[in-house]
Amino acid sequence: MCTDIRVAEFYSLIADESKDASKKEQLSICVRYVNANSIINERFLTYVEISSQNAESLSHHILTTLKENASNPLNMVSQAYDGASVMSERCRGVQAPIKEFAPKARYVHCYAHSLNLALVDCIKSVQHAWDFFSLIEALYIFVSTSKAHPI
Incomplete structure (x- = not known):
């Protein structure tokens, strides 16, 4: 490489x-x-x-x-x-x-960052899309901050 x-x-x-x-x-x-x-x-x-x-x-x-x-x-x-x-x-x-x-x-x-900013702005104008991605983000935060519990 x-x-x-x-x-x-x-x-x-x-x-x-x-x-x-x-x-x-x-x-x-x-x-x-x-x-x-x-x-x-x-x-x-x-x-x-x-x-x-x-x-x-x-x-x-x-x-x-x-x-x-x-x-x-x-x-x-x-x-x-x-x-x-x-x-x-x-x-x-x-x-x-x-x-x-x-x-x-x-x-x-970076074009990827520019694309991300444009997509976020577009999603804000579509309520169902905004709700979906907000839910996915909340799930990610919940899962990533959860502590392991002994069985």
Whole structure:
């Protein structure tokens, strides 16, 4: 996998942070690239438990992972994150130190996050859909916070 990324002519970075089941913050790091057969691939590189969600800490973890797994920083053409200011802010967000590492890497708001925001807005206007997803969310919260009881 890493060999494919290292020989890819171009690649893109995708990173996002979220809480795992135990409520610990984690950063997932993926790359998207075109292989030698002109097939688009998206590969998960790693996830890192993070203690701080500031731009310095997040960019440190991303850069460390990229240096271990990716090739020439000049081949990175884009970086995609959610729209949070810690990621997207032009001068102090995560994108700034990544841009120093890979000068051609343009920041793009992650399309999956944009799609999610659009879907949430659409669902709010359909009462049955809103009720359904609210129930699913409530069930998830109930199940994920339930304690195991001895038999």
